[in-house]
Amino acid sequence: MDFRNARARQPEVVRSVQKDLRYTNELTEDLSDLLRLTGARNWIKYNQLCKLLAEITYHGFASVSNLQTLGEEYVGIIKVDSKYKHIPTRFVQLIAIILEFGGETLYIHLLQKLEVYIEQQENILPDAKKKLISCIQLMQHSPNYIKALHKSLFYLHSDKYQISKRATGINYVLIRHWIQPEFSLFGYKILGVITFLQVSISFLISAFEMWKEHRRKQYATLERKSSKTIIKHETEVESVTKAPQCVLCLEPRTNTSLTPCGHLFCWTCILEWLDERDECPVCRETVKKSNVIQLQNFL
Structure with missing residues (x-):
């Protein structure tokens, strides 16, 4: 049947x-x-x-x-x-x-x-x-x-x-x-439409809240990355500023070199200086290029 x-x-x-x-x-x-x-x-x-x-x-x-x-x-x-x-x-x-x-x-x-x-x-x-x-x-x-x-x-x-x-x-x-x-079942149809609208609006609100939470996490991640980058840059700048300076170029020393009188300079800076005059730029003691020693593993 x-x-x-x-x-x-x-x-x-x-x-x-x-x-x-x-x-x-x-x-x-x-x-x-x-x-x-x-x-x-x-x-x-x-x-x-x-x-x-x-x-x-x-x-x-x-x-x-x-x-x-x-x-x-x-x-x-x-x-x-x-x-x-x-x-x-x-x-x-x-x-x-x-x-x-x-x-x-x-x-x-x-x-x-x-x-x-x-x-x-x-x-x-x-x-x-x-x-x-x-x-x-x-x-x-x-x-x-x-x-x-x-x-x-x-x-x-x-x-x-x-x-x-x-x-x-x-x-x-x-x-x-x-x-x-x-x-008539017309009232049930109206109830069905209302229920559908209610769940649709609730779903959209939940989706919007989830989207906002996702965006918030993205912003938080970007902020953490940017803060780490800033800290890293500040650390690098600080390490550079704390590095010993050459009295001739006023920059951090590179290829540190030693004169017989005990003063330290950049290798290129002291050689260029001695091309003009044969004396230490600090104490004015006579210095020749052959007497300048380039130091290894020294800041």
Whole structure:
């Protein structure tokens, strides 16, 4: 039998999800109360797992038994496969449950493992590694936007409220669709448009903030590089200014040379001086070119 003409509408699916959420919350509270009896330490340590256990137990029992959940029974809908002909297999339903309640955690965990793996690879170029890690970090923030976009698509035109149902091809159909009241779904379409605009604006704001943070890091890197360059230049200038000067050229001495009277000059400076007069420019003692000694490894 083909159930395409009996597709569940947004109101039925939403009410079913809300009803199931109410029962899973009650079951979560009961499990939390039982865990509290084992001691405060265990309650603090494992209390967050109560909700996951309640959801998997509630939906898993219905799937394994090929039964409707209380929410599905309340609104009169059942799950069918992607071809709208048969009840989904237990395996497909269990996969949908795992994706619904643990898919996001698994997704983030895999991305974290991938990020560590890329960081440990030495054969990847540093620039490529940096870009890959940036993409992975961006993907880690994507689940909220993906869920919001999927919800807007559901409000506009779809019977799949959960991403897990879309991934596994599970659809909802009405059991007695011929007696269901007809009413306009225009309000849901408006809600879908508003949701889409909201997530788009939120994404643009987040992208702008990330761009500003990227620019800030670039400026900080440039400032560090420029400050290092300035410090290096100042160090070089300081080392030059502190170098011993030649009294003839008033510049740092090069190829330091020694006269018999004990004075130091540049090699070229003292030789040019002695071409004009045979005396020390400092003490006026007689000096010949043959008496000038060029010093090695001496400033």
